[in-house]
Amino acid sequence: MKHLVIIIILFLSCTVNAINDQKNDTLKNILIITCHPDDWEISMAGTAYLLKDKYHIHVIIYSDGELGNTWNTTGIPDPVMGAKRVEDSNQSAAKINATNHFLKMPDGNVFADKEAVDKTISLLRGIDPAIVFIHWPIDKPDHAAAAAMALMALSKTGMMYNREVYFFEVGDLNHFIPAIFVDVTPVWDIKKEIVHLHERYNDDRFYKMAEERALYHGTTNHSKYAEGFIPLFPLSNKKYNNKTGCCLMDL
Ligand SMILES: [Zn+2]
Numbered sequence: 001m002k003h004l005v006i007i008i009i010l011f012l013s014c015t016v017n018a019i020n021d022q023k024n025d026t027l028k029n030i031l032i033i034t035c036h037p038d039d040w041e042i043s044m045a046g047t048a049y050l051l052k053d054k055y056h057i058h059v060i061i062y063s064d065g066e067l068g069n070t071w072n073t074t075g076i077p078d079p080v081m082g083a084k085r086v087e088d089s090n091q092s093a094a095k096i097n098a099t100n101h102f103l104k105m106p107d108g109n110v111f112a113d114k115e116a117v118d119k120t121i122s123l124l125r126g127i128d129p130a131i132v133f134i135h136w137p138i139d140k141p142d143h144a145a146a147a148a149m150a151l152m153a154l155s156k157t158g159m160m161y162n163r164e165v166y167f168f169e170v171g172d173l174n175h176f177i178p179a180i181f182v183d184v185t186p187v188w189d190i191k192k193e194i195v196h197l198h199e200r201y202n203d204d205r206f207y208k209m210a211e212e213r214a215l216y217h218g219t220t221n222h223s224k225y226a227e228g229f230i231p232l233f234p235l236s237n238k239k240y241n242n243k244t245g246c247c248l249m250d251l
Contacts, residue, residue: 027054027055027056028055028056028129028130028131029055029056029057029058029127029128029129029130029131030051030055030056030057030058030129030130030131030132030133031057031058031059031060031123031124031127031129031131031132031133032044032048032057032058032059032060032098032132032133032168033059033060033120033132033133033134033135033146033149033150034059034060034061034062034135034146035061035062035063035110035135035142035143035145035146036061036062036063036065036069036085036107036142037061037064037065037069037085037086037088037089037092037198038065038069038085038088038089038092038195038198038206039061039135039143039170040059040133040168041092041191041194041195041197041198042170042171042195042198042206042207042209042210043168043169043170043210043227044133044168044227044229045092045095045096045190045191045194045195045210046182046184046187046188046190046191046214046225046227047182047184047227047229047248047251048096048098049095049096049184049187049190049191049194050182050184050187050251051096051247051251052096052097052098054247055130055131055247056097056099057096057097057098057099058098058099058100058101058123058127058129059089059093059098059099059100059101060101060103060120060123061089061100061101061102061103062103062105062110062116062142062145062146062149063103063104063105063106063107063110063142064082064083064085064086064102064104064107065081065082065085065107066078066079066081066082066085066106066107067081067107067108068081068085068201069085069198069199069201069206075108077106077107077108081201082107084201085198086102088197088198088200089102089198091197092194092197092198095190095193095194096194101123103116103119103120107142108142109142110141110142110145110146111145112145112148112149112152116149117149117152117153117156120149120150120152120153121153121156121157124153124154124157124159125157129159129163130163130164130247131163131164131165131166131247132150132154132159132163132164132165132166133165133166133167133168133229134146134147134150134151134154134165134166134167134168134232135147135150135167135168135170136167136168136169136170136174136176136230137151137167138174138175138176139169139170139171139174140171143170147167154232160232161240162240164231164244164245164246164247165231165232165233166180166229166230166231166232166248167229167230167231167232168227168229169213169228171209171213172209172212172213176228176230177230178217178220178228178229178230179228179229179230179231179235180228180229180230180231180246180248180249181217181220181221181223181226181227181228181229182221182226182227182228182229182248182251183218183221183223183225183226183251184214184223184225184226184227185218185223185224185225185226188214188224188225191210191214191225192207192211195207195210211225213228214226214227229248231244231246
């Protein structure tokens with residue numbers, strides 16, 4: 001009798017796992033195209049966390065960030081620092097069940113070149129994302145190059161026109177006026193934890209910057225904290241014969 005009960009429990013547990021696997025396989029993909037290991041974390045960790053059970057999330061990271069993440073960098077690339085930041089990045093990816101794709105471009109010297117665009121195109125085709133987040137291009141040059149490569153790859157794959165594409169901001173230097181806000185107040189502690197994973201080599205200046213922005217956007221959003229986004233194209237109820245969806249409005 002005891003054995004029979006164990007067999008039934010094992011059978012039920014396998015069935016539940018199979019159903020869960022099946023459910024997860026039906027999830028669409030999100031691709032976040034970033035330049036450095038801490039970019040999406042500072043900008044949109046709250047939103048990514050809110051999306052993590054609805055989609056599979058992939059992240060492109062053009063550079064390992066081997067110059068470090070302080071404003072006082074020596075300008076000398078340090079592969080050990082790069083390796084540590086890759087490790088940090090993998091830890092933050094684990095918080096949103098994301099898959100990282102590192103392209104190993106030199107930190108501080110990320111240029112929009114054909115080889116990297118081709119790699120981005122190949123990843124876009126492989127991942128086939130329903131939703132893509134990209135850097136706002138009016139920003140420091142590395143981030144601008146990352147945005148240019150993302151736009152080129154989206155254009156060449158045609159995905160620019162039939163996917164949801166959003167700009168995210170890093171920092172506050174950049175004329176960024178969000179059109180869409182996401183209330184991230186309920187997950188703010190998790191965002192704080194995720195950003196702090198990248199703060200072990202400096203003080204918490206990037207967390208403070210993220211908090212300042214989120215409080216500022218929160219005043220517009222009527223919530224304590226908010227993250228802001230700009231859609232690549234204006235939202236429309238009919239564009240190229242498709243309605244423009246907005247996954248962010250469902251959060
Ligand atoms: Zn960056």
